[in-house]
Amino acid sequence: xxxxxxxxxxxxxxxxxxxxxxxxxxxxxxxxxxxxxxxxxxxxxxxxxxxxxxxxxxxxxxxxxxxxxxxxxxxxxxxxxxxxxxxxxxxxxxxxxxxxxxxxxxxxxxxx
Amino acid sequence: xxxxxxxxxxxxxxxxxxxxxxxxxxxxxxxxxxxxxxxxxxxxxxxxxxxxxxxxxxxxxxxxxxxxxxxxxxxxxxxxxxxxxxxxxxxxxxxxxxxxxxxxxxxxxxxxx
Numbered sequence: 001x002x003x004x005x006x007x008x009x010x011x012x013x014x015x016x017x018x019x020x021x022x023x024x025x026x027x028x029x030x031x032x033x034x035x036x037x038x039x040x041x042x043x044x045x046x047x048x049x050x051x052x053x054x055x056x057x058x059x060x061x062x063x064x065x066x067x068x069x070x071x072x073x074x075x076x077x078x079x080x081x082x083x084x085x086x087x088x089x090x091x092x093x094x095x096x097x098x099x100x101x102x103x104x105x106x107x108x109x110x111x112x
Numbered sequence: 113x114x115x116x117x118x119x120x121x122x123x124x125x126x127x128x129x130x131x132x133x134x135x136x137x138x139x140x141x142x143x144x145x146x147x148x149x150x151x152x153x154x155x156x157x158x159x160x161x162x163x164x165x166x167x168x169x170x171x172x173x174x175x176x177x178x179x180x181x182x183x184x185x186x187x188x189x190x191x192x193x194x195x196x197x198x199x200x201x202x203x204x205x206x207x208x209x210x211x212x213x214x215x216x217x218x219x220x221x222x223x224x225x
Binding site: 033035040041042043044045048050054056058059090097098100101103104105106 | 118121143146148155156157158161163205213214215216217
């Protein structure tokens with residue numbers, strides 16, 4: 001099993017550009033989530049999904065969209081990037097919403 | 113609002129001594145309390161977790177205690193070693209429309225030789 005795969009690992013954007021961070025898992029996990037990690041702020045939940053077709057907002061959802069059309073994939077879309085979205089993004093999945101989270105390697109995004 | 117608070121933000125201990133990290137949570141309905149370790153440049157990984165029907169759980173040098181009445185839980189690392197140096201995050205499940213995992217702000221633990 002590859003586990004949780006995130007792409008790209010690094011990305012530089014200009015303010016106003018859009019992009020999608022891809023996340024895929026091959027463990028048949030129902031629960032998937034996106035976090036952003038900033039220095040001194042810990043891991044903050046952006047959006048999460050408890051199954052295909054179901055998504056919900058986390059702590060910091062503004063500026064981000066998600067969809068969950070399949071169990072395996074949970075892409076995160078930035079519609080109009082802002083410098084405040086410069087961060088490291090982690091995708092994570094687990095068998096249930098109260099089980100061990102398996103994290104991807106992270107995606108470092110810089111918005112100029 | 114719903115949150116998880118973690119203290120201290122940094123902790124330095126002598127190798128061989130014990131380290132304690134404390135967290136509080138706001139949602140009395142929370143039932144799941146995991147702890148994650150993140151080494152420099154790596155992804156977070158689960159080291160231990162506890163559920164609300166248990167007051168304490170141990171795994172070798174690591175233990176977690178839970179006080180549901182006071183809504184706080186703690187991580188205890190005994191006989192610390194250099195490889196324990198990392199950032200540690202507590203977390204709790206919070207339920208609104210569905211259960212979700214919210215993290216504390218992290219503790220950077222340094223082990224002095």
